[in-house]
Amino acid sequence: MTSDQYAVAVPFYDLWHEDGHVPEIREKLPPLLKGSVLEIGAGTGLVTELIADTTDGEVFALEPSLGMRSVLLSRLARRRDLLERVTVLPYGALDVDLDEPVDLIVMIAVLYAIDDRETLWATLARQLVPGGRLVFNFTERPAPAPGDEAELGSYRVGRHTYELWGRTLDVEGERVSARFRYLVRHKGVVISEDVVDTVTHRPSGDTLRAELTEAGFTPEEAPEGLLVWRLAK
Ligand SMILES: C[S@@+](CC[C@H](N)C(=O)[O-])C[C@H]1O[C@@H](n2cnc3c(N)ncnc32)[C@H](O)[C@@H]1O
Structure with a gap:
């Protein structure tokens, strides 16, 4: 499956996000990275490289956009060591069905792109080992107002x-x-x-908490700006 509404953004992506959420993720995510990891919406691989450099487990980097995925593969091609254990999945989050469950799912700057969260949480829960964790970034903010460019x-x-x-x-x-x-x-x-x-x-924190609890997850301590939810054992 190819979804390329992101194609136009690709040349700008690393310029903008190296200047945006990525430095903070580089600081806060590593202590949470252990074992095998499924990354949802890997984009151009800025976070994928961090994940693969931090954990020695297998990494599955899922990315539906052909443009974003092309940069991700170029990034990996320069890192032969990572090609040994990073698999790139060319489809969306709702279509993932791993051969074996992973220890951890990471989803950075992707939540907002997905409409059907009920299916998302159920699909992700099926990809995790019992007691596995789901980590994503979330900050509750007032809704933006229509306005000037x-x-x-x-x-x-x-x-x-x-x-x-x-x-x-x-x-x-x-x-x-x-x-x-x-x-x-x-x-x-x-x-x-x-x-x-x-x-x-842009769901509220209360909405997310209710949805994840319903899907069988419980919240854990997390650094500011990240949420960590553990699947029941
Ligand atoms: C803002 S980028 C974040 C990329 C990367 N996680 C990062 O932090 O640099 C959002 C990414 O989510 C991907 N995406 C959009 N819809 C998706 C879906 N349904 N399933 C998985 N990924 C999706 C987009 O293709 C895009 O690469």
Whole structure:
């Protein structure tokens, strides 16, 4: 299965996220990494490489977008040692069905992309050993308000500037519609522009707690910004 609404974002992805959530994840995730790991929505592999460098267990990096997955595989191709035990799964989270369950599932910056969370939690629970853990990042924030476009990031790449702009279009319950513009400028003049509209889902902490409890998980201590839920034994 290929889902490539992310294709336009790929050239900007590492520039933006090396500057965003990834440094914090590099600091907070390693103590939680043990045994075999399934990573949901591995993207370009920024977190995958961290996981594989920290645990010596087998790693399954699931990524449905062809563009994102291509960068992930390029990253792994430079690391022959990791190719020995990192398997890349080319489909979405709801389609995963591992040969054997893993000790840990990691899902960073992906929750918002998935609409059918009831199926997600049930599917992930089936991929975990009894007592296995699910780790994902979550911060409760007020819903964004529709408004003006704002610059989200600007990065020099040689003679060019890569700019990312975004604005919230509409908010309805936990459903947020937004528009992103990806620009490349040369001497101030736009030489490439792509516009992508997205829909994300922003559940409250209470909603997540109720859903995960219903799915057979119990909460554990976690560093700020991460949630750790353990599957019943
Ligand atoms: C913001 S990126 C995060 C990538 C990576 N986890 C990181 O932190 O750098 C979100 C990723 O989730 C993936 N994604 C979107 N829908 C998904 C789904 N249904 N199942 C698994 N991954 C999904 C996207 O293709 C994208 O690569």
